[in-house]
Amino acid sequence: MNTSHPLLAKFERSLTLTGAERDAINVLPVRLEVVKADQAILREGDRPKRSFLLVEGLACNSKVGPNGKRQILAFHLPEDMPDLASLYLDLRDSDTWAMTNCTLAFVSHRDLDRFCDEQRRLSKFLWRDTLINASVHREWTVNVGLREGLARMAHLFCELMLRMRALGRAKDGTCDLALTQADLAEATGLSQVHTNRVIQELRRLELISFARGQLTVHDWDGLVETADFRADYLHLPPVDRPESAPGARRA
Numbered sequence: 001m002n003t004s005h006p007l008l009a010k011f012e013r014s015l016t017l018t019g020a021e022r023d024a025i026n027v028l029p030v031r032l033e034v035v036k037a038d039q040a041i042l043r044e045g046d047r048p049k050r051s052f053l054l055v056e057g058l059a060c061n062s063k064v065g066p067n068g069k070r071q072i073l074a075f076h077l078p079e080d081m082p083d084l085a086s087l088y089l090d091l092r093d094s095d096t097w098a099m100t101n102c103t104l105a106f107v108s109h110r111d112l113d114r115f116c117d118e119q120r121r122l123s124k125f126l127w128r129d130t131l132i133n134a135s136v137h138r139e140w141t142v143n144v145g146l147r148e149g150l151a152r153m154a155h156l157f158c159e160l161m162l163r164m165r166a167l168g169r170a171k172d173g174t175c176d177l178a179l180t181q182a183d184l185a186e187a188t189g190l191s192q193v194h195t196n197r198v199i200q201e202l203r204r205l206e207l208i209s210f211a212r213g214q215l216t217v218h219d220w221d222g223l224v225e226t227a228d229f230r231a232d233y234l235h236l237p238p239v240d241r242p243e244s245a246p247g248a249r250r251a
Helices: 008-012 021-025 109-118 120-146 149-166 179-188 192-204 220-229
Strands: 030-034 038-042 050-056 059-064 070-076 093-100 102-108 172-178 208-210 216-219
Touching: 038 208, 050 109, 050 208, 050 216, 059 179, 059 208, 070 120, 070 179, 093 149, 102 109, 109 120, 120 149, 120 179, 149 179, 149 192, 149 216, 179 192, 192 208
Parallel strands: none
Antiparallel strands: 030 102, 038 093, 050 102, 059 070, 059 093, 172 216, 208 216
């Protein structure tokens, strides 16, 4: 049974920790909680007194418009801290939802504030992480506002594949992605009918398969070209180009 501190993996993926930093992380109090799929983690208007790390599962940030429709603003994967900014921003301006069953590690703002004061290098890393989230939000604005439907969906699939690969959760061009076409529609600003059409077109072009909670990329270079995708905004460490699925069956 893995009993390591939930935040260790996040820091260790990018930093070589000193013994003192590792000790400081290990004594940071956390409370593990499970939130079921389709349940709210945070609501717009909340005044949270703690932040959380997503340990397992898939979550999203979203807002509901005056017409009652939801716009997904970001998908959150394991090791993300979606609400770190609430340490300084008292009022939540968006909802955070569990899209699958999620395990969350909550840290009180009092303990997190003390940790950041005492561990300056680790504090800078956390705020860099928050700035990257803002970078992703800007790219999503461009994606929804300027790209056509096919490129818009291809761009989202490129991003999610790269992020899952950086976590070690993609292999041979395939990763688990428990999203529905309705979720993808809300993330791209497309209707569900249009979403279905562009996914079918990406399949027809033999770029991807997306079925039964799995995304498979058959032609990474072709998907990147279709999306006009550049990964700079993700600020990921240098990695080899993602592989396409070798001889994968098109679905």
